[in-house]
Amino acid sequence: MKEKKILCIVTGGIAAYKAAFLVRLLKQRGALVRVVMSKAATEFVTPLTFEVLSGNPVSWDLFAPRDEPGVEHVELATWAERIIVAPATADFISKSAHGAADDLASTVIAAARCPVYLAPAMNAGMWENPAVKRNVALLEGDGRRFVEPGSGELACGKTGPGRMAEPEEIVGALERSFAPGNLDGVRVLVTAGRTEEDIDLVRYISNRSSGRMGFAIARAAREMGASVSLVYGPVDVPVPEVDSAKSVRTSAEMKRAVTMAFPRCNLLIMAAAVADFMPAGKNPGKMKRGVKGIELELRPTPDILASVSGKKKKDQIVVGFALEEKGGEEKAREKIRKKGCDYMVLNVISETTGFVATTNRVTLFKGNRKVLETGLVSKVEAASMILDKISSDTRLKRKPKRVVRE
Ligand SMILES: Cc1cc2nc3c(=O)[nH]c(=O)nc-3n(C[C@H](O)[C@H](O)[C@H](O)COP(=O)(O)O)c2cc1C
Structure with a gap:
């Protein structure tokens, strides 16, 4: 100071x-x-x-x-x-x-x-x-x-x-x-928000992700010198200024946009809450109320995190997010193994953390190792702390600065 x-x-x-x-x-x-x-x-x-x-x-x-x-x-x-x-x-x-x-x-x-x-x-x-x-x-x-x-x-x-x-x-x-970590010359792709999976012409299933955490990460990455692309689903907060932003709605659209943008990025941070399930068959019209209830068959959505992690090159880093109920550390470690990503950010569902809240308490895992544990901090602070840690990863490829010789 x-x-x-x-x-x-x-x-x-x-x-x-x-x-x-x-x-x-x-x-x-x-x-x-x-x-x-x-x-x-x-x-x-x-x-x-x-x-x-x-x-x-x-x-x-x-x-x-x-x-x-x-x-x-x-x-x-x-x-x-x-x-x-x-x-x-x-x-x-x-x-x-x-x-x-x-x-x-x-x-x-x-x-x-x-x-x-x-x-x-x-x-x-x-x-x-x-x-x-x-x-x-x-x-x-x-x-x-x-x-x-x-x-x-x-x-x-x-x-x-x-x-x-x-x-x-x-x-x-x-x-x-x-003294923030430095992301100069790093191309960062961030996903944020939720997805909507159609049941029929007017109805869908979704979740309560607000987009706050992903947007805070996009903003912090930009402040640290990265060029930032954003792929975002429906959100409750204004979209930050980034280098490129693509709005999507369903998990299928998100997968397409991420798969297209992934080869050009050095660091992918998947903060979006992509629905885990989607209705098995879409009803083309508007389902009628009727007198009896209906049964909705759900099937898993495409696993974007596993799919991109499987394609990543040596110098690409992929970060996933896990939202768990209490004691999710083991699940977060297991998720890293299963998906093949490099880091996992664990946040726990509570009134002051996880979805909707402006605050969060996160644990960052690099492989099996816990590398960061924040207290209850604003999502903006949490974003800075996460990126600060990841920015020192030696695998992170940076576009060299052009040297102008006189
Ligand atoms: C004894 C006392 C304690 C107060 N403590 C707080 C407080 O901790 N936080 C707060 O937001 N307002 C508190 N207030 C109310 C603010 O002083 C009041 O809203 C004031 O208009 C704030 O003016 P300012 O925002 O220009 O400083 C307190 C008022 C009194 C009389």
Whole structure:
């Protein structure tokens, strides 16, 4: 973190006192730290505390008179290499999700072009409020990164999720962002979303995959310098900007698109939740309701992961995903053996992990070996951690950079 320019934005929650520890830790690691507070934050901790800890003046007033001419919010946003909002209140998350800019803190975020991290802290009721969840999803869609709150005793006296991540964890996320694994010149193919398998003209079977994990991987791979192609089924979140994106609907369409694109990629990450079963025979019309129930015969869908793994060349890496109920480690190891892929990302089904959730807890296997185990982190963080590990694989082929000689 030496000489890295970090802007800490402190908003008005009890955890503002933890931000003092964060500033101290960042300074100890050699970072240059400036602090902006919301007006509400100054009710919890005085600006003087942050001035002393950061060694810099602290601002909170958008319209404060200045000794030198200049636009402070633009100057701060341009100065920062990383912005960390800690604690991030429900109010501040809502404001920044909607682009509001009515005080110094929110105006800096609105003007920021550098990576912005948020460490939410609030009562469990607020953290689980659907409006807060919506706003977090909006910000994640805009590429903002969350350092997920933990569960534990909260300032309100209750126990539950919403407790701000510890300062050490926040510093870890910032450090990782400065030294990400490198995927320069690597061609990455990512699959994301779910598939739909037709029963008749209007009905289908599918699953609840949102596309969040796959899209987070595509975005992170691009940030790490890869050229990224995406094959995605139906999703619930906006499609990220990548080098090429193909939308498909059924497992058969996904297989075709992946098989076509696979020979050109160095790294394939199959994060899509491809249906395991499809109706045995498609009814060409719309089935009538009738009085009796119907029996639906299902047959397995094409196994895309096994098929591409069987065709991969020595310098191609294939990563599969396994979604299991508790204790799926053995199943994940078995899946690697059966499918012949190189890595397997295991995620476990729970309220906060697997499908739908914005968070995940993953274990990465390389062959039989466990090489990464994350705590509960945002899917964006999980994606960075997975790619960080895989990027050091020596089999990864990179297109050499062209050297221009004068
Ligand atoms: C004692 C007290 C504690 C609070 N703690 C939190 C909190 O932990 N998280 C939160 O989102 N809001 C909390 N609030 C509410 C915020 O302070 C309030 O929404 C405020 O408008 C936030 O302003 P800001 O987002 O501009 O900092 C608390 C309020 C009080 C009075």
